[in-house]
Amino acid sequence: MFSDLSAQKEGSSLLCRPSEDQGPVFDRMSLAYSPCSERYTVGERSFSRQYAHIYAARLMQMRPLLSERAKQKWGSDVLIRKLCDLQTGEQCCIVGTLFKRMDLQPSILKEISEEHNLLPQPARVKFISETDELILEDELQRIKLEGNIYKDKCVTGSVIAIYGAEKNDGKFTVEDFCMADLPPQSPRPTLSSDRFVLLVSGLGLGSTHADSMLGLQLLVDMVTGQLGDQGEQSGAATISRVLLVGNLLSQNTQDADAATKPKYLTKKTQAGSVEAIRLLDEMLLQLVASVPVDVMPGQYDPTNFTLPQQALHRCMFPLSSVYPTLQLVTNPHQSHIDGVRFLGTSGQNVCDIQRYSSMDDHLEILEDTLRLRHLAPTAPDTLGCYPFYQKDPFILEECPHVYFSGMAPTFQSKLVTGPDGQECLLVTIPDFNSTQTACLVNLRTLTCEPISFSAFSADEDEDSEMNVSH
Numbered sequence: 001m002f003s004d005l006s007a008q009k010e011g012s013s014l015l016c017r018p019s020e021d022q023g024p025v026f027d028r029m030s031l032a033y034s035p036c037s038e039r040y041t042v043g044e045r046s047f048s049r050q051y052a053h054i055y056a057a058r059l060m061q062m063r064p065l066l067s068e069r070a071k072q073k074w075g076s077d078v079l080i081r082k083l084c085d086l087q088t089g090e091q092c093c094i095v096g097t098l099f100k101r102m103d104l105q106p107s108i109l110k111e112i113s114e115e116h117n118l119l120p121q122p123a124r125v126k127f128i129s130e131t132d133e134l135i136l137e138d139e140l141q142r143i144k145l146e147g148n149i150y151k152d153k154c155v156t157g158s159v160i161a162i163y164g165a166e167k168n169d170g171k172f173t174v175e176d177f178c179m180a181d182l183p184p185q186s187p188r189p190t191l192s193s194d195r196f197v198l199l200v201s202g203l204g205l206g207s208t209h210a211d212s213m214l215g216l217q218l219l220v221d222m223v224t225g226q227l228g229d230q231g232e233q234s235g236a237a238t239i240s241r242v243l244l245v246g247n248l249l250s251q252n253t254q255d256a257d258a259a260t261k262p263k264y265l266t267k268k269t270q271a272g273s274v275e276a277i278r279l280l281d282e283m284l285l286q287l288v289a290s291v292p293v294d295v296m297p298g299q300y301d302p303t304n305f306t307l308p309q310q311a312l313h314r315c316m317f318p319l320s321s322v323y324p325t326l327q328l329v330t331n332p333h334q335s336h337i338d339g340v341r342f343l344g345t346s347g348q349n350v351c352d353i354q355r356y357s358s359m360d361d362h363l364e365i366l367e368d369t370l371r372l373r374h375l376a377p378t379a380p381d382t383l384g385c386y387p388f389y390q391k392d393p394f395i396l397e398e399c400p401h402v403y404f405s406g407m408a409p410t411f412q413s414k415l416v417t418g419p420d421g422q423e424c425l426l427v428t429i430p431d432f433n434s435t436q437t438a439c440l441v442n443l444r445t446l447t448c449e450p451i452s453f454s455a456f457s458a459d460e461d462e463d464s465e466m467n468v469s470h
Contacts, residue, residue: 024230026237028291029195031338031443033241039393040308040330042386049387051380055157056139058374058392059097062159065180065373066095070161073178078163083141086166094172096136098158100151102356104129105382127356128152136162136172147174152358153368157377180373182418185399189339191444197337198223198242198440198451201346201406202298204433205283206276207250215436215453220283222453224290239440241337242291245406245429246298246346249276253300273302277316284320292325296333298346298406306384307348307376308332308393332375334400340443343400344427347407349376352383362428363412366405370396370416370424399424402441407431411439413448 067080070093079092086092104127134145134154147164164175203216221227225236253273287293297303297312304310311328314321329335332345350365356378359365369375375394379385399422408428416424425446430437436453 024234026225026234028237029193029240031195031240032336033292033338034336035327035329036334036336036341037330037332040332040334042308042310045386047387049389051385051387053390054380054385054388054392055097057388057390058157058395059095059138059159061392061395062180062373063095066159066161066178067093069178069180070095070163074163074176083136083138083143086143086172088166088168091163091165093161093163094136094138095159095161096138098154098156098160099135099137099142100154100156100356101133101135102127102129103131105356125355126358128358144171145174146171149174149177155353155357155378156381157374157379158372159374159377160372179371181371182416182420182422182424183373183396183399184420185401185418185422185424186341188401188423188446191338193444194238195338195443196239196440197342197402197443198239198438199245199404199406199427199429200242200432200438201245201408201429202247202431202433203244203280203283204250204431205248205279206253206273207433216283216432218453219432219438220286222451224286239291242287242293243333243342243344243404244293244295245344245404246296246331247300247407247431247433248280248295248298249273249300249302250433251300277302281317281319284317284326285323288320288323288325292327294327294329294333294335296329296331296346296406298331299348306386307345307379308386309346332394338443340402340446341398341400342402342404343396344402344404345375345406347405347429348383349378350405350428351407352376352378356382361412362405362408363414363426366403366426366428367414367416370399370403370426401425401446402427404429404439410435411437411450413439415446 070078070080074093081092081094083094083096104124132151134149134151135142136145145162149162160177160179162174162177164173166172200219218227222236223239223242225233253276284293295312297309301312303312309331311330314328320326332343334343349369350362353365354360369377373396375396376383376385379394399418402425404427406429408430411430412428414426416426423446425441425448427439427441427448429439432438437450439448440451441448
């Protein structure tokens with residue numbers, strides 16, 4: 001792994017006597033790269049359409065896949081019915097979209113109820129309760145579900161196949177259910193040497209934590225070869241690409257009152273994001289002069305709020321945008337790096353599922369979306385989404401080799417396998433502003449390891465040392 005490549009070489013310590021010669025020059029590996037995020041690029045934007053169209057398109061695309069999966073699981077002779085053709089007591093399979101009725105789900109109707117002097121709803125981290133109900137619906141009808149199905153783990157918008165029978169009370173008793181599972185996957189090329197892609201999320205520029213800037217500068221110096229001895233520099237040369245995965249700016253740069261203030265009160269004031277963008281441009285300038293960089297927007301970055309988030313505008317980066325190594329991409333983002341297919345988001349989809357289900361582990365949620373074959377099942381119900389009309393771009397038509405999500409509380413990785421031999425590396429990228437940790441993905445072995453840049457903090461002793469570990 002990367003730590004082995006960066007091991008100290010004999011006679012290369014920083015404490016050694018300086019030599020007369022200039023020292024070796026390490027050439028950075030260059031990898032073949034092709035972006036594949038055209039499906040997440042929104043052209044003419046129209047919000048005049050109803051959101052029912054995206055649910056209909058999602059069900060239409062997923063029904064053939066789930067029908068085939070149901071036959072593989074429950075036998076080729078299984079009856080696949082639509083809700084309008086159900087007969088009481090008949091064992092059959094239904095393919096439909098889940099709807100989770102939740103009493104605690106935030107609603108604009110509850111917010112305006114303050115006009116009637118009602119108490120506001122308390123702040124909640126999760127919105128699930130014992131009274132939640134699961135409903136399955138297709139193009140024409142809906143039916144309540146009971147039985148062998150994990151109500152708390154399910155979320156609205158998931159398309160699944162259920163097996164069971166309708167009882168006399170009008171409810172469908174579920175005996176078993178299945179998801180679409182991993183989509184087909186193109187073979188991964190065999191690489192002869194180790195080469196790495198660095199994943200970083202949540203730089204949080206503009207925050208009040210001054211020590212986070214020291215960790216960020218250590219990261220930049222390590223990638224550009226300005227940090228460490230010859231062993232560290234030769235290891236840094238194997239980092240062939242950097243992906244900045246969302247939340248480049250801190251939440252502190254969001255001024256909610258600025259839009260409602262009178263113009264004369266904000267005439268000579270400057271938005272908090274202006275200085276943060278300038279810092280980001282200067283940091284990118286150091287990186288793109290040495291290594292190709294992909295920049296994904298996140299929840300607090302200056303682009304559209306609804307998914308898919310469009311790429312940041314190049315005019316915001318006058319210094320770094322002149323370099324061809326800077327790639328401003330969408331969220332979600334998909335690309336081929338040396339034949340390895342990368343796909344990921346800045347974490348909004350995972351955090352939203354965490355709020356509306358019993359799952360807390362980001363890695364478990366990430367695997368669940370992969371097996372559902374859908375990046376953001378809760379969009380557009382509780383997650384902002386563009387009202388697509390004919391096709392749902394968040395459906396996974398091809399299995400990635402590396403599937404990542406940003407803004408996680410901790411680093412986690414896992415290699416999952418599919419029914420047809422698919423292999424996918426799941427990576428949750430921690431918030432760099434709070435953890436000072438990035439992730440290194442080895443394209444040859446399809447493994448991932450964290451790399452930490454711990455700096456001084458108030459909780460540590462004054463004589464504690466900085467640590468760059470991996």
